[in-house]
Amino acid sequence: MIPLLTLIIPAYNEVNNIERVLDVVVKMPDFQQIVVVDDGSFDGTYDKIRSYPVESIRFEQNRGKGAAIWAGVQQARHPYVMLLDADLIGLREVHLRSLIEPVVYGDAAMSLGLFGTGRLATDWAQRVAPALTGQRVLRREVLTSLPLIESARYGVEVALNRHVRQSGLKVAAVELDRLTHQMKEEKLGLLSGFKARMRMYWDIMRVLIR
């Protein structure tokens, strides 16, 4: 039986990346709904999204990853939600099915997809901080019961982790073989990428201390 699943992809200036992800997901029968949220991009990401058979939401201005996910959740019609980043490299259907499995067919409330044998730098980053991953499947009510994520920006993942832990719900980690993503320094250049990374850590800290 095919589960009732909404896929949400937040995207900010991903015109060079998002096709790699959309080309895979639009072919899969597993998603009854795909919502792609353009978080105020200025590089043509929205036009690219509109060329695919998906639902799209567009923000006039950048509001952060948490707000983009929250907008997708408001539009989600199904009991399960998958979250995916728009800049994945090497995505395959098998990755997505292995993320779905423990939540839809098992007893986990949330699955976490961890890069394995993708690229040294990104594998290492996820080994150090697996809880930051953007690849997840959750029961929709886990997301709707946490409006805090709207303002969390990059703190959205740690807010979700804390909520699931405090609610005593089960989490399943899944290794996603030969998957990686574009790092901030690759997207933006060394200096701007590093600054964006520091802003991301700040978003995460803000959520952790509140």
Ligand SMILES: O=c1ccn([C@@H]2O[C@H](COP(=O)(O)OP(=O)(O)O)[C@@H](O)[C@H]2O)c(=O)[nH]1
């Ligand atoms: O303000 C933002 C920043 C990021 N993203 C999206 O959130 C995902 C993860 O962001 P990013 O790739 O910057 O994180 P990284 O994987 O480099 O940590 C990607 O799909 C981004 O396009 C977003 O929607 N709004």
Ligand SMILES: O=C(O)[C@@H](COP(=O)(O)O)O[C@H]1O[C@H](CO)[C@@H](O)[C@H](O)[C@H]1O
């Ligand atoms: O893995 C990480 O350390 C960070 C940063 O990744 P890169 O150093 O840009 O490969 O990326 C993740 O963390 C963000 C905050 O939780 C998430 O929003 C991203 O989806 C995730 O890739």
